[in-house]
Amino acid sequence: MITAKAPPPPCASGFFRKIESGPSPVAETLGLAKLRGINVAGLYRSRRSFVSHARSKPTKAKENAGASLIDDWLKPIKAKEDSDTEERAAAFPGKNLPQMSNVGNATNILWHDCPIQKQDRQQLLQQKGCVIWLTGLSGSGKSTIACALSRSLHSRGKLSYILDGDNIRHGLNHDLSFKAEDRSENIRRIGEVAKLFADAGVICITSLISPYQKDRDACRALLPKGDFIEVFIDVPLQVCEARDPKGLYKLARAGKIKGFTGIDDPYEPPCSCEIVLQQKGNGCKSPSDMAEIVISYLEENGYLRA
């Protein structure tokens, strides 16, 4: 075990030293203090050079007490504040992200910004983080195409990661069943995790039936515009059923599985997805061929460079 010792105040409390009376020497030196989304140190030095810590006032009364000072500070960097807010809003569209807020079922949630952002990670990886959302019937080949895609990206030196619906049920979504609300929650959580991976700069490939448009749309809404790439693996039900790689269609037809997509539960084909990979008509495409179609899309849309 490694143990590092350091003393308490003033330096310890200086991590978050109060700044009502003006920018503290600590804030100036380490750039640690942030006031309502404004990096106070940014008044003096550039934002990316420092460790910053989000900070907000405990009570309304205190905030008002320092209002004139806050107003003074806000003026010179108002433009920057707007830019930061917009940047974060774009990364988390549809969400209002105050510094301290009530979120869902929890209260007093602070948003923590970090100096290393998505674009820094993208620069490091020489790619753009995004989500490739594979949707289609059971047995349509989602997992196979996901693997082919992952292999092709890897061969190009690009970092991808597959979130497979079945695999995630072994861990994060271990507590969810296949009843309607749990299937929806399964998709929501995978969408949220995919968003984190994309934010990390990773090309995240999700592979799950995701039969309902509203669930897919909800996941799309989590990502900045363009970063959610919906890929419909369009294989007819009879082909999937003939394959029946997991024997699930047989069980569903025998009534041993209820609410099975394509049998007694609907699959809603995407109405405006980015890519359709079809197994119809003439010609025979291998999973690798299909993966290359997605790769071309990524290349053309700038996702394979920073």
Added chain:
Amino acid sequence: MITAKAPPPPCASGFFRKIESGPSPVAETLGLAKLRGINVAGLYRSRRSFVSHARSKPTKAKENAGASLIDDWLKPIKAKEDSDTEERAAAFPGKNLPQMSNVGNATNILWHDCPIQKQDRQQLLQQKGCVIWLTGLSGSGKSTIACALSRSLHSRGKLSYILDGDNIRHGLNHDLSFKAEDRSENIRRIGEVAKLFADAGVICITSLISPYQKDRDACRALLPKGDFIEVFIDVPLQVCEARDPKGLYKLARAGKIKGFTGIDDPYEPPCSCEIVLQQKGNGCKSPSDMAEIVISYLEENGYLRA
């Protein structure tokens, strides 16, 4: 929208062609078929050269019908099967991962393996995926140290990603409150997501109070041995309370927040963590200094190379 067309059977159904009567030409060519965790194509070609798809038999009766053939196939690659199973078991300790299984509240869950594995991603990134689990009281400086660590790793060309407890409550854990079981579920989910990031090859930094040993231990158990690096930010309560960056201690003392760690809910210090970062005694360590202690640990333990 890009649309790619290809026909149905035989090539479409060939994705998962039945192999009861011996390895099919498709399985041989594309390496697509897997039988109870065994890559059938592995009999003929090396595993990493192909797209593989996990496959298991629908019914017991069918499985028995092909038993002698299966037994024959198992013999030459029995060692490989064991090796694969052990590899996956190490990555997901404490979990039994059959090809088709009942998992938690869900049934018929198949495990999908992919040819691009953690070690391939680590090779690409020239680092080892792991979880740096920062634990400590509110106001102890977890988020600040997480940011300093992320910046230091980035400057070394290493990919890290911060899972901040507060930030995750804006998305994945939006549905959770601060009541005991929800706090526990909050930690469980972050542990599961951190595991995915580590599996992706990323150095994942988590930043949440995580006051109970059992919750932290449960997250540790998700990771391969050594890959869960518990870092205790050991700052005395009175220092954290003096800082009170979010004003939460004040609210807790006033009885406006119930079950607040350190006030009316216990914090259990780690009993055997990898690193302790103390704010006690003499000397004054900046967040960057503390981050460097963690960096040294990572360096010494081989996490900053593939």
